[in-house]
Amino acid sequence: MLVMTNVRGQASEARSKLLATATRLFYTEGIHSVGIDRIVVEAKVTRATLYRHFPGKDDLIVYYLQEADHAFRGQVDAILARKAAALDTLRAIAEAIAEGIRSPGFRGCAFLNAAAEYPDPAHPVHKAVLAHREWFSRVITEVLAQAGGTPAEPAARCFVLMRDGAMATGCLSDPEPICETFLQGVEDLLQFHVTVSRRGPR
Amino acid sequence: MLVMTNVRGQASEARSKLLATATRLFYTEGIHSVGIDRIVVEAKVTRATLYRHFPGKDDLIVYYLQEADHAFRGQVDAILARKAAALDTLRAIAEAIAEGIRSPGFRGCAFLNAAAEYPDPAHPVHKAVLAHREWFSRVITEVLAQAGGTPAEPAARCFVLMRDGAMATGCLSDPEPICETFLQGVEDLLQFHVTVSRRGPR
DNA sequence: TGGAGAGGAGAACGTTCGGTCTACTTGGAC
DNA sequence: GTCCAAGTAGACCGAACGTTCTCCTCTCCA
Numbered sequence: 001m002l003v004m005t006n007v008r009g010q011a012s013e014a015r016s017k018l019l020a021t022a023t024r025l026f027y028t029e030g031i032h033s034v035g036i037d038r039i040v041v042e043a044k045v046t047r048a049t050l051y052r053h054f055p056g057k058d059d060l061i062v063y064y065l066q067e068a069d070h071a072f073r074g075q076v077d078a079i080l081a082r083k084a085a086a087l088d089t090l091r092a093i094a095e096a097i098a099e100g101i102r103s104p105g106f107r108g109c110a111f112l113n114a115a116a117e118y119p120d121p122a123h124p125v126h127k128a129v130l131a132h133r134e135w136f137s138r139v140i141t142e143v144l145a146q147a148g149g150t151p152a153e154p155a156a157r158c159f160v161l162m163r164d165g166a167m168a169t170g171c172l173s174d175p176e177p178i179c180e181t182f183l184q185g186v187e188d189l190l191q192f193h194v195t196v197s198r199r200g201p202r
Numbered sequence: 203m204l205v206m207t208n209v210r211g212q213a214s215e216a217r218s219k220l221l222a223t224a225t226r227l228f229y230t231e232g233i234h235s236v237g238i239d240r241i242v243v244e245a246k247v248t249r250a251t252l253y254r255h256f257p258g259k260d261d262l263i264v265y266y267l268q269e270a271d272h273a274f275r276g277q278v279d280a281i282l283a284r285k286a287a288a289l290d291t292l293r294a295i296a297e298a299i300a301e302g303i304r305s306p307g308f309r310g311c312a313f314l315n316a317a318a319e320y321p322d323p324a325h326p327v328h329k330a331v332l333a334h335r336e337w338f339s340r341v342i343t344e345v346l347a348q349a350g351g352t353p354a355e356p357a358a359r360c361f362v363l364m365r366d367g368a369m370a371t372g373c374l375s376d377p378e379p380i381c382e383t384f385l386q387g388v389e390d391l392l393q394f395h396v397t398v399s400r401r402g403p404r
Numbered sequence: 405t406g407g408a409g410a411g412g413a414g415a416a417c418g419t420t421c422g423g424t425c426t427a428c429t430t431g432g433a434c
Numbered sequence: 435g436t437c438c439a440a441g442t443a444g445a446c447c448g449a450a451c452g453t454t455c456t457c458c459t460c461t462c463c464a
Contacts, residue, residue, distance in 0.1 A: 014441070030319050032234035036422060046442055047423080057422065107321055112370050116318035117232050119309055119373070133374060157383040165367030168314050171321070172335060181359040188394075216411065238452060248412055249453080259452065 015053045017043045023064050028107055031061055031117050031125075058124060061114070065128040068110040069135075076139060086147035087190050090140070090159070094186040097163055098179040101170035109167035136160065149193040158189055217255045219245045225266050230309055233263055233319050233327075260326060263316070267330040270312040271337075278341060288349035289392050292342070292361070296388040299365055300381040303372035311369035338362065351395040360391055 021043035025034040036057060040047050054060045079092045100106060107113070111129045118125040140159050145152035166182035223245035227236040238259060242249050256262045281294045302308060309315070313331040320327040342361050347354035368384035 012440080028321065030234070030321060032232075032319065035420070037420080046444080048425085048443085049441060051423070052440075108318065112314075113318040115374060116310065116315040117234065119230065119232060130374060133371075154383065154386070157379055158387055161367035161371070161380070161383050161387065162363055163367070164371050165363035165365070168370040169335075169363070169366050172317060172332060177359055178363070181356065181363050184356070185360055185363065192390075214410075237450070239450080248414080250413085250455085251411055253453070254410075 012053065014043075014045045014049050018045060018050055018053060018060075019063055019067060022060050023067055026061065026064050027068075027110055027113075028105070031114060061125050062128050065110065065114060065125065065132065069128075069132045072132075073135070076136075080139075080143075086143050087194065089143050090147070090186065090190060093140075093143075094159075094163075094183055097166065098183055101166060101175045101179050101182075106171050106175065108169075108171045109164070112164065112168050133160075144193065147190075147194060149195075155189060155193045159186060162186060162189075214255065216245075216247045216251050220247060220252055220255060220262075221265055221269060224262050225269055228263065228266050229270075229312055229315075230307070233316060263327050264330050267312065267316060267327065267334065271330075271334045274334075275337070278338075282341075282345075288345050289396065291345050292349070292388065292392060295342075295345075296361075296365075296385055299368065300385055303368060303377045303381050303384075308373050308377065310371075310373045311366070314366065314370050335362075346395065349392075349396060351397075357391060357395045361388060364388060364391075 018039065022034075022039050025038060025042065036047065036050065039060075040050050043050075050060075054063070075096050076093060079089055079096065082089070082092075084092070111132050114125055115129045118129075120126055121130075137156060137160055141152050141156040144155050144159070149155075162182050162185045166178050170178050220241065224236075224241050227240060227244065238249065238252065241262075242252050245252075252262075256265065277298050278295060281291055281298065284291070284294075286294070313334050316327055317331045320331075322328055323332075339358060339362055343354050343358035346357050346361070351357075364384050364387045368380050372380050
């Protein structure tokens with residue numbers, strides 16, 4: 001049986017330790033490179049405990065991505081909750097992304113990295129990646145639509161394209177120029193998106 | 203001893219079969235997911251033959267990336283050899299990239315995928331990725347410098363950022379919109395790069 | 405003619421993989 | 435006081451991993 005909480009309805013400590021350790025190791029070292037042994041040793045639980053909480057490694061990976069998804073969703077939701085102007089909302093999201101890239105320990109996009117290791121579209125891990133990406137594209141498209149101006153979809157695709165480039169490569173060279181390039185690109189995109197709005201789409 | 207050619211100086215057939223098979227499998231299924239067994243079986247050679255030509259799997263991976271590097275370098279060199287105007291050269295390079303993304307079997311950037319699996323900067327595979335990326339950035343920067351206009355380096359970083367985004371995600375959804383977004387982004391970048399040139403840098 | 409290189413065939417190495425199992429301890433709820 | 439879930443400890447499974455080994459054949463070239 002899958003155990004989420006203990007008798008008193010609290011989240012199991014072993015489970016959260018397991019998930020936190022798996023998240024850290026999967027993210028920093030890659031998924032296939034990290035074995036079950038490493039996870040249980042560093043989480044200081046036993047193998048039996050891991051398999052009491054998760055059916056197998058694949059499920060643990062999906063939970064890892066769900067945790068990454070929740071973390072980023074939390075940031076975006078907090079920004080949306082400010083109910084700022086649409087363009088400022090997008091600037092704040094871009095800033096949050098750049099802040100992540102700049103932060104120590106940044107190792108690229110957890111989802112793009114996972115997709116690189118699980119190319120099979122039928123695999124649950126790959127599906128989790130696609131689900132996250134669709135959510136993000138939808139949010140950006142919606143906020144851009146609120147901003148008015150040129151059609152939202154192409155602009156959103158451009159926003160996401162630059163985000164993906166920055167996230168994929170922010171750990172392969174000095175992150176600062178990459179963040180600058182990304183933020184400037186977003187700013188130019190937003191300028192164009194609204195400036196050309198009263199002259200019709202390009 | 204590492205064998206590159208047979209007695210008559212020809213490239214060994216077994217070696218090229220090995221490398222071609224490894225390239226195909228590593229690219230389409232990921233590196234860690236493909237074992238030595240799969241490679242020797244599908245290349246129709248024996249394990250002993252593989253280890254006669256390559257010291258180990260890591261070296262095979264590096265050769266795989268070198269082959270990918272040579273393939274793309276060949277395309278870029280052919281474009282450079284046309285000695286077209288700088289902007290047209292960059293358009294042609296962008297077109298070649300888009301063509302790759304559109305082509306069946308596209309599975310993302312071999313180098314970004316490899317970096318996702320080998321995050322350790324000290325690892326030979328990771329180093330091979332960085333070397334390729336530095337070469338590409340240098341080429342783009344040089345051609346952009348020839349074009350004149352705004353400073354070449356920021357523009358080149360923007361070009362590479364969009365390329366990376368397109369390459370990383372071109373296999374995660376319909377490639378056509380991604381190519382369109384990428385090519386339009388490059389066109390806008392080039393327009394801006396030369397148009398603003400006589401008014402000074404932004 | 406013979407030696408050496410290239411390759412085939414396949415057993416075997418030790419390690420690690422993901423996953424299962426049994427036996428024991430602990431601590432709170434009824 | 436009893437029961438049961440949660441967790442510990444660690445042996446164990448078959449399979450796959452990367453790697454090495456021996457032995458055989460073929461085909462050049464000296």
